[in-house]
Amino acid sequence: xxRKKDLLGLKDMSAEEIISVLDHAAxxxxxxxxxxxxxxxxxxxxxxxxxxxxxxxxxxxxxAARFLGARTMSVTVATSSVQKGESxxxxxxxxxxxxxxxxxxxxxxxxxxxxxxxxxxxxxINAGDGMNEHPTQSLLDLxxxxxxxxxxxxxxxxxxxxxxxxxxxxxxxxxxSRLGAETVVVAPCTLIPKGIEELGCEVSYNxxxxxxxxxxxxxxxxxxxxxKAGLFPSLSEYNSEFGITAERLYGICENAxxxxxxxxxxxxxxxxxxxxxxxxxxxxxxxxxxxxxxAVMDILVGGR
Ligand code: CP
Numbered sequence: 194x195x196r197k198k199d200l201l202g203l204k205d206m207s208a209e210e211i212i213s214v215l216d217h218a219a220x221x222x223x224x225x226x227x228x229x230x231x232x233x234x235x236x237x238x239x240x241x242x243x244x245x246x247x248x249x250x251x252x253x254x255x256x257a258a259r260f261l262g263a264r265t266m267s268v269t270v271a272t273s274s275v276q277k278g279e280s281x282x283x284x285x286x287x288x289x290x291x292x293x294x295x296x297x298x299x300x301x302x303x304x305x306x307x308x309x310x311x312x313x314x315x316x317x318i319n320a321g322d323g324m325n326e327h328p329t330q331s332l333l334d335l336x337x338x339x340x341x342x343x344x345x346x347x348x349x350x351x352x353x354x355x356x357x358x359x360x361x362x363x364x365x366x367x368x369x370s371r372l373g374a375e376t377v378v379v380a381p382c383t384l385i386p387k388g389i390e391e392l393g394c395e396v397s398y399n400x401x402x403x404x405x406x407x408x409x410x411x412x413x414x415x416x417x418x419x420x421k422a423g424l425f426p427s428l429s430e431y432n433s434e435f436g437i438t439a440e441r442l443y444g445i446c447e448n449a450x451x452x453x454x455x456x457x458x459x460x461x462x463x464x465x466x467x468x469x470x471x472x473x474x475x476x477x478x479x480x481x482x483x484x485x486x487x488a489v490m491d492i493l494v495g496g497r
Contacts, residue, residue, distance in 0.1 A: 202326035222484035331364035354413030412462035
């Protein structure tokens, strides 16, 4: 088990620590899908502090915290004193004074969760910081892969899409390389950051080549909100060159599972029929996310 106060990223987590979280999450999933709430965080308080939009992550953390018996608070940044100029550190210290035990933070600036963690007593959990990391998304992705294949050794995992802006890609590349999987990123060259291979992946600019032998095909959202300049001619051209289509999936790697962290841009990263096909585990990923976040909060807040 990892014994730190905070979960800021997977870059510094060992394979053993990652596996221990996944093992713990397996028990949590049984309780969650079996509809048997637990009281492991009874008397504790978990606060979500999201400076960027979210559907899955925020609701997943709140569902997980309540399922473990915690009280929850939610700071809606758009209607909070952040709008009056309150700093991140002062907001965090205010939440400390309200006796929260954990702050789950999403922020557009890489490093914001680390800054908060250094200045508050509460455990800080990174729910996505800029283009840096999204550790619980990666843990739920890993949980889903292990559930399907039983191991990471020898798995070929192909990440297709906006690698440049993807914190999910970074967390997954760190973790998968440590766990013995082969990771390939594929995108137009404008969406692949220089030096990404050093994190532990191969780079391809041709989706047909990259999909050969794939066990997992993961679409990454085209993050138009983070793109300052046009990085490809149009969404339809991106889809025609790099989209995960039924023809590519069934023609090249028919047994691969299809993943996506969400939200999906149908017809861009994935065609609608691929998002809904029997190989797609996108909705399972969401359920697994609650189990993984229950495990993380039990370890950090419940003191397991
Ligand atoms: N996967 C993910 O982070 O989704 P949300 O932006 O909806 O939280």
